[in-house]
Amino acid sequence: MTTLAAPPTSGSLGRTVRSEWIKVASIRSTWWTTLAMIVLGAGFTTIISGVVAGDIASGKSGDSPGEYITQGLIFSQISAVVIGALVVTSEYGTGLIRATLAATPVRSRVLAAKAIVLSGFLFVVGTVTAFLGYFGGNAFFSNKGIGISLGDEHILRSMFGAGLYMAGLGLLAAAVGLLVRHTAAAISIVLALVFIIGQVVSLIPGTFGEWVMKLMPGNAGPGIVVPVSFGDNMLSPWTGFAVFVGEIALLSLVGFALFQKRDA
Amino acid sequence: MIRAQGLTKTYDGKVAVNGIDFTVEPGRVTGFLGPNGAGKSTTMRMILGLDAPTKGTVSVNGHRYAASPAPLREVGALLEAHAVHPGRSARNHLRWLAASNGIPTTRVGEVLELVGLDSVAAQRAGRFSLGMGQRLGIAAALIGDPPVVMLDEPVNGLDPEGVRWVRSLARQLADDGKTVFVSSHLMSEMALMADHLIVIGRGAILADSPIQEFMAEHASAYVRVKAPQTTDVEALLVGRGLDVTRTDDELRVQGLDAPAIGELIGSHGFLLHELTLVRSSLEDAFMELTADSVEYHARTEVAA
Numbered sequence: 001m002t003t004l005a006a007p008p009t010s011g012s013l014g015r016t017v018r019s020e021w022i023k024v025a026s027i028r029s030t031w032w033t034t035l036a037m038i039v040l041g042a043g044f045t046t047i048i049s050g051v052v053a054g055d056i057a058s059g060k061s062g063d064s065p066g067e068y069i070t071q072g073l074i075f076s077q078i079s080a081v082v083i084g085a086l087v088v089t090s091e092y093g094t095g096l097i098r099a100t101l102a103a104t105p106v107r108s109r110v111l112a113a114k115a116i117v118l119s120g121f122l123f124v125v126g127t128v129t130a131f132l133g134y135f136g137g138n139a140f141f142s143n144k145g146i147g148i149s150l151g152d153e154h155i156l157r158s159m160f161g162a163g164l165y166m167a168g169l170g171l172l173a174a175a176v177g178l179l180v181r182h183t184a185a186a187i188s189i190v191l192a193l194v195f196i197i198g199q200v201v202s203l204i205p206g207t208f209g210e211w212v213m214k215l216m217p218g219n220a221g222p223g224i225v226v227p228v229s230f231g232d233n234m235l236s237p238w239t240g241f242a243v244f245v246g247e248i249a250l251l252s253l254v255g256f257a258l259f260q261k262r263d264a
Numbered sequence: 265m266i267r268a269q270g271l272t273k274t275y276d277g278k279v280a281v282n283g284i285d286f287t288v289e290p291g292r293v294t295g296f297l298g299p300n301g302a303g304k305s306t307t308m309r310m311i312l313g314l315d316a317p318t319k320g321t322v323s324v325n326g327h328r329y330a331a332s333p334a335p336l337r338e339v340g341a342l343l344e345a346h347a348v349h350p351g352r353s354a355r356n357h358l359r360w361l362a363a364s365n366g367i368p369t370t371r372v373g374e375v376l377e378l379v380g381l382d383s384v385a386a387q388r389a390g391r392f393s394l395g396m397g398q399r400l401g402i403a404a405a406l407i408g409d410p411p412v413v414m415l416d417e418p419v420n421g422l423d424p425e426g427v428r429w430v431r432s433l434a435r436q437l438a439d440d441g442k443t444v445f446v447s448s449h450l451m452s453e454m455a456l457m458a459d460h461l462i463v464i465g466r467g468a469i470l471a472d473s474p475i476q477e478f479m480a481e482h483a484s485a486y487v488r489v490k491a492p493q494t495t496d497v498e499a500l501l502v503g504r505g506l507d508v509t510r511t512d513d514e515l516r517v518q519g520l521d522a523p524a525i526g527e528l529i530g531s532h533g534f535l536l537h538e539l540t541l542v543r544s545s546l547e548d549a550f551m552e553l554t555a556d557s558v559e560y561h562a563r564t565e566v567a568a
Contacts, residue, residue, distance in 0.1 A: 012333065019364035026356035027349060095347040099404065102312045102341055103364040105330035263315040 044072030049137030126166030350390025
């Protein structure tokens, strides 16, 4: 029988982070979703690059390889949203939130730990996915003599930017999860926001519509992921990302306020 | 030790717990008894700081639960069975709990063995039966070897062997000097497990006493008398200062034992059809005590 030593009084956040990491890592769905994120992201980038390489090389399409080298990550967004939402909503679905808060009654610490684990994990997986996609896609481009080097302008930014954007998307989904406390609802809302609403608002006429579209999280955020932008009606990469981070922060604050106040 | 003072909780204007005061002392098993919806779980959630009291305070070991740097080492709680992720193994469930409070991982194996789940530790909790889920919940409650253990309806879903195990576990924890607070809606279970009883109904404390005292006070006995000349016999018994209640052709008599009542009736030449000593069980006592505080009654009475 282990005699427990006196409880440590410092390093509390570290303990909570470790605990949250064990939670994330001990669920199979985390790893299936992560696998989907990597395979779909890197796989589609590779396939798309393979398809367009010939036309780009012959000058027929007028595009550049940089527009395509992170294309597959569009699909990875879904996984990031799922993982992010589940970090919060799976606890409400199962009643686990009570065990979590009984173990760590300081609610701000629970949320901070979740945010650290989630963003750290998605940053790594997102970055790895981007690099794998780069190596896969660039094999086709190099083959046609139009390969891009990691040292080329914006390439490294877009690789690590992919990690940053995925981390942000996960946090966004987690924040929405705090608001709605329901897995399917949180995932649908964020996916709709990123994939559908972000496109639909472009139908709003005039400058107003243009700005609304630019500011939508799914449009502002991923600017840092693409080395060469498709269109020119988007915010510049880092400005867009700053807007994205601001939106996440705002939602997180509302979620945190509710989390503090509500009974578990 | 757990101490509640004026503890109150209202949900949307509906009072769930109404200004209750009680103390749960170490070294004994305190039963927390009440019908469903009486406020037991709400009270337990407030003890753990999961629900904020509308009014009043509750402290554990002299301070607020949330003020503890490692609360699982102070209070272990089984709240609801299956407050676990169905996709996570029993071992991993205990691992994250241990990590959150800086409890060494070796403790995980110990509590798994203690509750008898060591052979299925790697299985996903979603495959567990209700009883196995309860055992996992109890393992989680004991992970920090806390001086206060709180179990909400621990025998729910357990087979008879499991029920006996919970009973002896509660006893052993109390004998080790721990504070043991066990809720149930089953009087019979409490009669076997608890040393002290706190009865709650509609959010108010109805009784707070040692179990022996509670039994003496509430589990009454009477003698059932059936005689053809019911009215005359009733008059006779009442005339002797006995406590008599009449229902149809039946008299319920208190204040004298059965042989004496029989002799008394016989000596006056009345015929006697039935003379029975009826002991009301603790269950009856509990039902009577909480009759007005049950939230939902079945509409039809079961024929007695």
